[in-house]
Amino acid sequence: MALERMLMKRSDQVFAYTPGGAEFARESGVNLDRITTVMNTLDTSYASQALAPDTVLAFRERWGLRPGERVYGYIGGLDASKRVGFLAESLDRLWEIDRSARVLVAGEGRDADLLSSHVNRGQVVRLGFADNSTKAAIGAVSSAILMPGRIGLIACDALALGVPLVSTRWPFHAPEAEYLQEGDSVFYAADEPADFARVVHGGAFVRRKRTVPSLEQMTENFAHGVHRMLA
Numbered sequence: 001m002a003l004e005r006m007l008m009k010r011s012d013q014v015f016a017y018t019p020g021g022a023e024f025a026r027e028s029g030v031n032l033d034r035i036t037t038v039m040n041t042l043d044t045s046y047a048s049q050a051l052a053p054d055t056v057l058a059f060r061e062r063w064g065l066r067p068g069e070r071v072y073g074y075i076g077g078l079d080a081s082k083r084v085g086f087l088a089e090s091l092d093r094l095w096e097i098d099r100s101a102r103v104l105v106a107g108e109g110r111d112a113d114l115l116s117s118h119v120n121r122g123q124v125v126r127l128g129f130a131d132n133s134t135k136a137a138i139g140a141v142s143s144a145i146l147m148p149g150r151i152g153l154i155a156c157d158a159l160a161l162g163v164p165l166v167s168t169r170w171p172f173h174a175p176e177a178e179y180l181q182e183g184d185s186v187f188y189a190a191d192e193p194a195d196f197a198r199v200v201h202g203g204a205f206v207r208r209k210r211t212v213p214s215l216e217q218m219t220e221n222f223a224h225g226v227h228r229m230l231a
Contacts, residue, residue: 004028005028005029008025008028008029008030009028009029009030011030011034012034012229013034013035013036013225013226013228013229014030014034014035014036015036015038015222015225016035016036016037016038016175017038017039017040017174017175017176018037018039018040018175018176018178018179019037019178020175020178021037021175022035022036022037033228036221036222036224036225036228037221038218038221038222038225039213039217039218039221040153040175040176040213040218041153041156041176041212041213041214041215041217041218042153042156042157042215043215044156044157044159044160044212044214044215045215046132046133046135046136047135047136047139047157047160047161047162047209048160050140051136051137051140055137056137056140056141059137059140059141060141063104063125063127064125065102065125065141068100069100069101069102070098070100070101070102070143071101071102071103071104071141071142071143072101072102072103072104072142072143072144072145072146072166072200073103073104073105073106073138073139073141073142073144073145073146073163074087074103074104074105074106074107074145074146074147075106075107075130075135075138075145075154075157076106076107076130076147076149076154077107077108077109078105078107078108078109078110078111078112078114078115079109079110079111080111080149081149081150081172082107082109082111082147082148082149082150083148083149083150083168083170084109084111084112084114084115084149085111085114086148086149086168086193086196087114087115087146087148087149088114088115088117088118089193090146090148090193090194090196090197090200091103091115091118091123091124091197092118092193093193093194093196093197093198094123094197094200094201095118095121095123096197097197097198097201098201099123101123101200101201102122102123102124102125103118103123103124103125103146104125104127104138104141104142105124105125105126105127106127106128106129106130106134106135106138107129107130108128108129112126135157135161136161138161138163139157139161139162139163142163143163143203143205143207144163144164144165144166144187144200144203144205145157145158145161145163145164145165145166146165146166146200147165147166147167148166148167148168148170148189148196149170149172150170150172150173150174151165151167151173151174151176151177151180151186152173152174152176152177153174153176154176155176155177155179155180155186156176156179156212156213158180158185158186159179159180159185159209159210159211159212160209160210160212161209162207162208162209162210163205163207164184164185164186164187164203164205164206164207165180165185165186165187166186166187166189166196166199166200166203167186167187167188167189168188168189168190168191168196169188169189169190169191170191179212179213184206184210185210187199187203187205
């Protein structure tokens with residue numbers, strides 16, 4: 001932390017992902033005219049149009065989703081940073097509460113096998129790599145997106161898709177978690193699988209598209225900071 005503050009003070013321009021990062025730079029002694037808030041994001045244009053009913057129906061049929069089932073999504077790498085082991089334990093607790101709930105998991109990674117038993121019992125459906133069409137379809141059928149580990153750019157996907165996140169009060173979320181509003185676009189459980197399952201099962205999730213930083217604005221912000229640095 002001390003090294004980070006020293007480097008910022010010696011920099012011609014500090015590029016912060018979010019307003020929180022910009023405030024940290026200011027509190028560290030960096031002048032405001034040497035701080036650029038980028039508003040880090042990704043291309044979420046894929047979520048700007050609602051999927052056609054026939055497309056959603058075909059997706060449901062392809063993956064065996066039955067009418068009336070409660071469906072949740074997971075989008076991201078299946079690795080330690082996303083706490084797949086914690087997710088697996090939480091789904092065990094959810095299985096005790098509701099055996100009809102289905103979880104669509106889009107992503108790959110070395111921890112994928114931790115969900116094998118959940119796939120075998122029909123609770124989890126593995127979709128493979130999460131391309132934009134897959135993410136859009138998950139957003140169309142899911143009540144919430146489950147992310148017990150590191151919230152990063154999935155925050156932008158969730159906002160654009162209009163699907164709240166369920167996460168934990170884990171201390172290692174990325175800056176993009178700052179875009180989410182607790183009780184609306186994100187619901188935090190205690191850092192314990194049983195409570196995570198409780199929040200997933202009992203959450204009052206409202207599906208609606210929310211404001212998300214645009215890729216165009218991020219590019220403009222970065223370019224403005226570069227120009228200011230070179231002036």
